[in-house]
Amino acid sequence: MTAVDLHRMTGAYALHALSEEENAAFERHLPGCEPCAQETAELRATAARLGLAATTAPPVDLRAQVLRRITTVRQVPPGPPAEALSVRAGRRTRALSRWALAACLAAATALGGTTVWQYQRAEDARDRAGQAVRTADEIAAVLSAPDARTRAAELADGGTGTVVVSRGLDRAVFAVSGMARPPGGKVYQLWFDEDGTMRSAGLMDPGRSDQTVLMRGVVDGASGMGITVEPVGGSEHPTSAPVALMGFPG
Structure with a gap:
């Protein structure tokens, strides 16, 4: 199983459609791949939201149709064919002069100083990936809870x-x-509304117009929520008029 295969498994993993062997391999890959962790988190959240919608019974022969069509579709890895990559690599290797090789050797002596830095970056990436998965699980738990109530505006x-x-x-x-994205140097901040008193519920991603956010903290006695525009990093208390106020569903 190649790395490319693993990167393509986010959707199947989020929908619990992998075999036991594939599932185990993907879970070993997931903590070290932040893009896969992020995509898996989003797909899990979306699947949970879809689960709240009304459903219709699929045709009885749907599974047979899908399995039959799968055999007629070939997945080609992105990028040039392997033969082309091999030819290019060979040409690049032959083109290296002794001066280029000397430069490579000189650069290799600096690896000792960068090893710790690379390790720390890898650890940070694993931590972020793990956090993304944990957040996705919490979002999915809320969206699929038996008592989940929804309000849109x-x-x-x-x-x-x-x-x-x-x-x-x-x-x-x-x-x-x-x-709409917030102005430069600003971020949307979420708040729990407790009888007019606002309690911070975390920040939204300023670079995304579509997103699903687990509100930070417990609902407790909040009867609604608000959104304000705040400086990057957020504020302890709202510093601008709310751009949105929503009551919680009963």
């Missing part, structure tokens, strides 16, 4: 926001689509 900038609350888990998730 149009935002002032034309986007659509949906809040999902599970009183049993005491957690809330906010999903938004089509939200």
Whole structure:
């Protein structure tokens, strides 16, 4: 099984569609691959949201159709064919002069000084990947909770926001689509609204107009939520008028 195969397994893994062997291999790969962890988190959240929607029974022969069509579709890895890569690599190797080789040897002496730095970066990437997976699991738990309640509203900038609350888990998730990006140097901050008193519930990603966010902290006595525009890093208390206010579903 190649690394390319593993990168393509995020969707199947999120939907529990891998074999035991594939699942084990992907889980060994996941902590060290931040892009796969991020994509898996988003796919899990999306799958959980879809689970809240009304469903229809699939045709009885759907599985047979899918399996039959799979055999007619060939997946080709991205990039040039392996033969072309081999030819190019050979040409590059022959083109190296003794001066280039000397430079490579000189550069190799610096590896000792960079090994610790690379290790720390790898550890940081694994930590971020692990956190992304844990957050995805928490989001999925809220969205699929038996007592999950949903409320959607149009935002002032034309986007659509949906809040999902599970009183049993005491957690809330906010999903938004089509939200305008904040001004430079600013970020959207979420707040729990407790009878007019705002309690920080975390920051949104300023670079994304569509996202699903696990609100930080417990719902507790909050009856709704708000969104304000704050300096990067967030604020202890709102410093601007809310761009959105939403009551929690009963």
